[in-house]
Amino acid sequence: MKALYKSGPHAGFELVERPEPEAGDGEVKIRVHTTGLCGTDLHIQAWDAWAAATINAPLIAGHEFYGEVVEVGAEVNDVKVGDKVSGEGHVVCGLCRNCRAGRRHMCINTVSVGVQRDGAFAEYVVIPESNVWVHKDPSITPELGAIFDPLGNAVHTALSFGLVGEDVLVTGAGPIGLMAVAVARHAGARKIAITDVSEPRLAMAAAMGADLAVNVATTRVKDAQLQLDMCEGFDIGLEMSGHPTALQEMIDNMNHGGRIAMLGLPSSAIDINWGKVVTHMLTLKGIYGREMFETWYAMSAMLSSNPVLRAAVASVVTDVLPATEWEQAFEIARSGRGGKVVLDWTVFA
Numbered sequence: 001m002k003a004l005y006k007s008g009p010h011a012g013f014e015l016v017e018r019p020e021p022e023a024g025d026g027e028v029k030i031r032v033h034t035t036g037l038c039g040t041d042l043h044i045q046a047w048d049a050w051a052a053a054t055i056n057a058p059l060i061a062g063h064e065f066y067g068e069v070v071e072v073g074a075e076v077n078d079v080k081v082g083d084k085v086s087g088e089g090h091v092v093c094g095l096c097r098n099c100r101a102g103r104r105h106m107c108i109n110t111v112s113v114g115v116q117r118d119g120a121f122a123e124y125v126v127i128p129e130s131n132v133w134v135h136k137d138p139s140i141t142p143e144l145g146a147i148f149d150p151l152g153n154a155v156h157t158a159l160s161f162g163l164v165g166e167d168v169l170v171t172g173a174g175p176i177g178l179m180a181v182a183v184a185r186h187a188g189a190r191k192i193a194i195t196d197v198s199e200p201r202l203a204m205a206a207a208m209g210a211d212l213a214v215n216v217a218t219t220r221v222k223d224a225q226l227q228l229d230m231c232e233g234f235d236i237g238l239e240m241s242g243h244p245t246a247l248q249e250m251i252d253n254m255n256h257g258g259r260i261a262m263l264g265l266p267s268s269a270i271d272i273n274w275g276k277v278v279t280h281m282l283t284l285k286g287i288y289g290r291e292m293f294e295t296w297y298a299m300s301a302m303l304s305s306n307p308v309l310r311a312a313v314a315s316v317v318t319d320v321l322p323a324t325e326w327e328q329a330f331e332i333a334r335s336g337r338g339g340k341v342v343l344d345w346t347v348f349a
Helices: 039-046 049-054 148-158 175-186 199-208 221-227 244-252 274-279 294-305 307-314 323-335
Strands: 002-006 014-017 027-036 064-072 084-087 124-128 132-134 167-171 191-196 212-215 234-239 254-262 283-286 317-322 340-344
Touching (some): 002 323, 039 323, 064 148, 084 148, 148 175, 148 294, 167 175, 175 191, 175 199, 175 234, 175 307, 191 199, 191 221, 199 212, 212 221, 221 244, 234 244, 294 307, 317 323, 323 340
Parallel strands (some): 167 191, 191 212, 234 254, 254 283, 317 340
Antiparallel strands (some): 002 014, 027 064, 027 124, 027 340, 084 132
16 A cells, blocks of 8 residues: 555655555554645644654554544444545543543553554555544534544534633634634633634634734734623633743733633743733643543534535535645645645545
8 A cells, every 4th residue: 555654764655555554453453545734744744753753654644534434343343444534533441441441542652653553645544433423514624523533623622611602712823723714603702812813813713703813923912802892811821832921921811711722732840920810710620632422523513414514514625735845735724824634535536
């Protein structure tokens, strides 16, 4: 099969022939149709310090995907050949304290598809049946199915706290931040502001339902509150950027008792005004991945019940390229000017 292969501990990928994986007991083999490009994949391609410390090359990367089941192993009971599916990228042990308590997204022994085991930048991928999400709604296109993983990040973050009637600040208008805006609007937020420095992405945020898109290169969040006729501060903060000043400014603009969900991963330490966190009684909650599998049920239900939300989330995919043009796809994704970039693997069919 064709695959984007990381042959060793160095920068770059190679589009090469690799052996097809085989489905073992309890596993499912999937013919990949589409894959989304994630920031993790950019780190792996560049072979930066994070990748060097995390990845065991050789490896096939890629963890955001949509495809069709072509083979099931022994002891697979529910997933069938022909099912259209996406996959949960965190493979858990099932035996640690959190797994046994039903908190599988907190498994201390998590192995990630496309990071510690071969992933979906290939014509075929194999994952456990327990990680397969079967799409029963025919309105889920291959492009939309390819971004269920990052949509799950947005849903997990946005729904961490009640949003009905609340004023919400989103920092970072990347694809996940954009989807979080649409989810917050669906969930009943009152006012939604989003920050970034990319005008094209801020324009996308406005189309997703943000009441105010703030370019923090020229405007402060405090001024944005005045534009929204807010008397106090934001009730809910969704930190999606990982930028050190974003969290600082968010904390400064939260109402007393405000709640912050943090998905953005900082690349260095952040200086936080802990005095304000304490005296303003703020709650900070770290978010990683998706709740397994409550988040998957929530996003499927929301997309099926709300065509407006479904169209908004689908619009986050701005570029679809054949897998043969993967280098250009990575350049587009790295530029940060647009939305989600998707690779089409059916070109090899």
